[in-house]
Amino acid sequence: MKKFKKIIFVIIIVFVAITMVIPFFNLNAQETLKSPLKDVISSIDDLANLKDNNDLSDEEKTVKEIEIRGQALLKIAGLSLLEVENLKNKLESLVLDSDEEVAIKDKFLLILDSNKEYSEELQKKIEETENLTLKEIKVLAQDFKEWRGVNYTETVKDILSFILVFQQKNAVRTADTRLEKINTDIRKLEIAKMIKKEDTWNLLNNAMKNLTSAHLYIDKAEDMLIPVLREELLDSATTSPEEIASEEENNSTTTVKDINTEIKVLVGKSLNEVRSAYKNFLSISNKIRKKIGY
16 A cells, blocks of 8 residues: 555656646646645545554455545546646647747647547546456556656656746747837837936836846747757657667766756746836836826
């Protein structure tokens, strides 16, 4: 039973991490994931309580344990499908500039489809197979854990980094558009002699500096991420087994895992600069309203 708990915890830890990454999922999506997560964790508690239940015979305990484990595994497969749906929606919504970025996104979508197929097959095995034994349920859980570990878990982290970078890149572009509009409106007001240049220049200049820094941070994050993903997802298709073995032996290959922390820091800095820019936008608006008596 302890081994099963460990397997379940290893599987759901990724789901827990994803529900905590607010920029990637809207609140409804987070709640959709959290509810079945609670059910899975509750199943672990049920297993612990079952062990100490002296009112049931050993045979009754076994039947109940099969039921609890089966339902927990069904919930986990369902969580996996929800996770895939959320990630696919986020990937599809990204604004990408180059064919290479689109190719990387398409590779990620294929990997997500593969996980979807595996999770659906797992659900069918549990729902359609009559009289699963305790050993069979344990094997299904172990197989699912191992499959995700080899084929999926690290890729999810890569996908989240990709989404994070390009969502922030789009946020910077949106702020650029807002700055252009504000600048145009200010010029109109200056021409109409309703305000003077010095009324808003410092704030406008600060906002421009904020967005310049925001661009530098996110561009650096993108420049770090794309070559690594290119090598992992695109170049690997044309790399010979001998070349791969040589790279692994020399430990010369950088992975997204190696740069994930730095990417998150850069994106965070870019995000903070955008927030500062919007604070300056608000200050400009308040100052203009005060000047023109609106």
